[in-house]
Amino acid sequence: xxxxxxxxxxxxxxxxxxxxxxxxxxxxxxxxxxxxxxxxxxxxxxxxxxxxxxxxxxxxxxxxxxxxxxxxxxxxxxxxxxxxxxxxxxxxxxxxxxxxxxxxxxxxxxxxxxxxxxxxxxxxxxxxxxxxxxxxxxxxxxxxxxxxxxxxxxxxxxxxxxxxxxxxxxxxxxxxxxxxxxxxxxxxxxxxxxxxxxxxxxxxxxxxxxxxxxxxxxxxxxxxxxxxxxxxxxxxxxxxxxxxxxxxxxxxxxxxxxxxxxxxxxxxxxxxxxxxxxxxxxxxxxxxxxxxxxxxxxxxxxxxxxxxxxxxx
Amino acid sequence: xxxxxxxxxxxxxxxxxxxxxxxxxxxxxxxxxxxxxxxxxxxxxxxxxxxxxxxxxxxxxxxxxxxxxxxxxxxxxxxxxxxxxxxxxxxxxxxxx
Numbered sequence: 001x002x003x004x005x006x007x008x009x010x011x012x013x014x015x016x017x018x019x020x021x022x023x024x025x026x027x028x029x030x031x032x033x034x035x036x037x038x039x040x041x042x043x044x045x046x047x048x049x050x051x052x053x054x055x056x057x058x059x060x061x062x063x064x065x066x067x068x069x070x071x072x073x074x075x076x077x078x079x080x081x082x083x084x085x086x087x088x089x090x091x092x093x094x095x096x097x098x099x100x101x102x103x104x105x106x107x108x109x110x111x112x113x114x115x116x117x118x119x120x121x122x123x124x125x126x127x128x129x130x131x132x133x134x135x136x137x138x139x140x141x142x143x144x145x146x147x148x149x150x151x152x153x154x155x156x157x158x159x160x161x162x163x164x165x166x167x168x169x170x171x172x173x174x175x176x177x178x179x180x181x182x183x184x185x186x187x188x189x190x191x192x193x194x195x196x197x198x199x200x201x202x203x204x205x206x207x208x209x210x211x212x213x214x215x216x217x218x219x220x221x222x223x224x225x226x227x228x229x230x231x232x233x234x235x236x237x238x239x240x241x242x243x244x245x246x247x248x249x250x251x252x253x254x255x256x257x258x259x260x261x262x263x264x265x266x267x268x269x270x271x272x273x274x275x276x277x278x279x280x281x282x283x284x285x286x287x288x289x290x291x292x293x294x295x296x297x298x299x300x301x302x303x304x305x306x307x308x309x310x311x312x313x
Numbered sequence: 314x315x316x317x318x319x320x321x322x323x324x325x326x327x328x329x330x331x332x333x334x335x336x337x338x339x340x341x342x343x344x345x346x347x348x349x350x351x352x353x354x355x356x357x358x359x360x361x362x363x364x365x366x367x368x369x370x371x372x373x374x375x376x377x378x379x380x381x382x383x384x385x386x387x388x389x390x391x392x393x394x395x396x397x398x399x400x401x402x403x404x405x406x407x408x409x410x
Contacts, residue, residue, distance in 0.1 A: 187397040191390060198387070 037061025254294030325367025
């Protein structure tokens, strides 16, 4: 029975992938991509990768989906001219050949993997006690491979700077996104008042439980950012001008705290980002707490886009 | 008692699946956007509600049951909002794509 379900899931995902590629209209392709992300979440659940499933649902399907919807809306006016300029047959054949080569190379790599696949999972489980956290994913992300997580947080910051750099000169330092009019009798206003308390509790719960169960700061921060965006979309609060120094400090606070903990480790435990014995869990929590507001702000601001208005509210 | 609860689960989940099926058929077959929205929100509200009601006797703790009901309520709220929002956009733009 479960095999039929898995087979159907795989077939649906392949079909949606083809649909997203061949769809003529950008919005249709985006919708295909979002559903594709939701189905991938189910696949990760089937593979028992609950942490990955949560991340896929929050970031792969949700956040990236909204980014792509925004992009599709922006491109709508240019879409007909773009379609009129059909690339020549040779270009299209070249693109098809390149895509097929990449897919083929990936397929060969996956099929050539030794059976069972090489894994460090037993070593993680053998050493997890040192970190004092219960969730092996968190142990890997914040102890064994903390460097990767630090770089990930910094990359997100660069992404935000990239988004901001698209601002027109006159709006630099101003507020991102469009000004929304609040409609006190509107449905959105109601939801933006009812949902955030629930969403904030759920976000902090997912963040807090991440030490011992599936969850963590990325998934929690995505939920918090979504609640923030909802309030701004309903016009109940305006986006902060990006020139505010409190905003800039919060944006770098997480990575700075992470690096500071790393330096402390270099002095007391002999290597950058290694934790002194007995303090591992405390320091992991310090990093998580410092990263949470930074990640929430970065994710929300990336979705809001480049500043388009002056500082005045 | 156990048999009765299992029977209830089967009946309610099958009824929920029927609403999802009917909603999907409506989404594909109804003539305009507003009726399609109507079909879709029926599937969300009634279909998911019946599935949740059917699964309630099978949970092993009160908190798990509360989480199921909570999910249903959240889907009700977001589904109703999205449907209202889409319908209002159609009305204001005066078009029916």
